[in-house]
Amino acid sequence: MPAEGVSLTSKPQLLSTDEVLRLAELFVREGVTKIRLTGGEPTVRKDLVDIIASLKQIKGLETVAMTTNGLMLIRQLVPLQRAGLDILNVSLDTLRPARYEQITRRKGYERVRAGIDLALQLGYSPVKV
Template sequence: MPEEGVCLMPHDALLSIEEITRCVKVATRIGIKNVRLTGGEPLVRKGIIALVQQLSAIPEIENISLTTNGTMLKTMALPLKEAGLNRVNISLDTLSRETYALVTRRDKLHEALEGIQEALRVGLSPVKINTVTVRSLKENYLEFAKMTLDMPLHVRFIEYMPIGTHVNDPNTGWGKQDVYPADELIEDINHAALREGLSPLLPVSDMHKPQGSGPARYLAFPGARGTVGVISPLSRHFCSECNRLRLTADGKLRPCLFSDKEWDVRTALREGSDEDVYKVFLQVLNKNPDEHHDKVGTEREMSQIGG
């Protein structure tokens, strides 16, 4: 997030809870069965519990997940679970309090760690940790991987994606040189593990992968309760396997994070019929890019698109 904050959108520009639900209902006609609520931070959205309840009432929707920074889960994990949330991804890029405050601009690492424990306690499953790997942060990623030894956590290391207008600006963002290729990361973690007397990470079978594994490749320490995954949008493209669409808060449909192409579905929701909304979905599917072609920088920041 920009240090100076963001320009807030007018209330009318944002989709209402009811409009989001209607959009998802229409999306089931093209085969959508899984919904993930993301952000920004979705738990600050007024009505988030009601939205989960409404989405869980759609017969065709089989799974509802949520990506959060975790700092509000200590009080919200149980009501979210009771509303119909199945699983949760918690964004956590560092285990250092100082670095956490630097990256998030909030000194709330303790709250995030408490949120992880509460998600496990109330039975959200699987609980995944999303860790964006940034070379210049010089994090000890073995410590993340070791979280899976004694807890049923699924830590996924995600290659930093150079998205937004601030890429390569030395004052405001990281650059492509900060990409930490997944294969190199796993090799480094295994070397560090061996120095501590641990066995290296090994690939896991499909039956041991967590639900909703998507584009991640999974490994595990022998005997560990959880897994370690790697998501490599740059070093190993998975574009040909991508089956996701992104609905932004202001009612745009985007088929790709790395593309600036988006389609307006808000107008169809407010001025048209369900058939008009369905036609927008068909347009997006027919224009899905073949791959991102290592694009660097986008017009919208990640905080505007959804992490």
């Protein structure tokens, strides 16, 4: 995470829920069977559970995967699993808490580790880190 100078993308520039689903339908129609939600950071979307649930309804789509920084997993993983999230990848750049804070410029290492532990408890296997 850069220390400064990075502005967030404004909402009108992000894909809407309908746009995400429409693109997914087009991809599946062309033979895609797996969709991975990545970033920025997918867990900052308020509609993520709805997106995953809707993706799982697309005939021909076999797998919905997500890559996340893991900070929100403790709060969001159970509803995401219920919605149908199949595969989880967590971006974790180090196993040392102090180094994590240096790299990401924020606290949260323990939350990420707790999210990974929760994923394992919920049956995600493997959780790719």
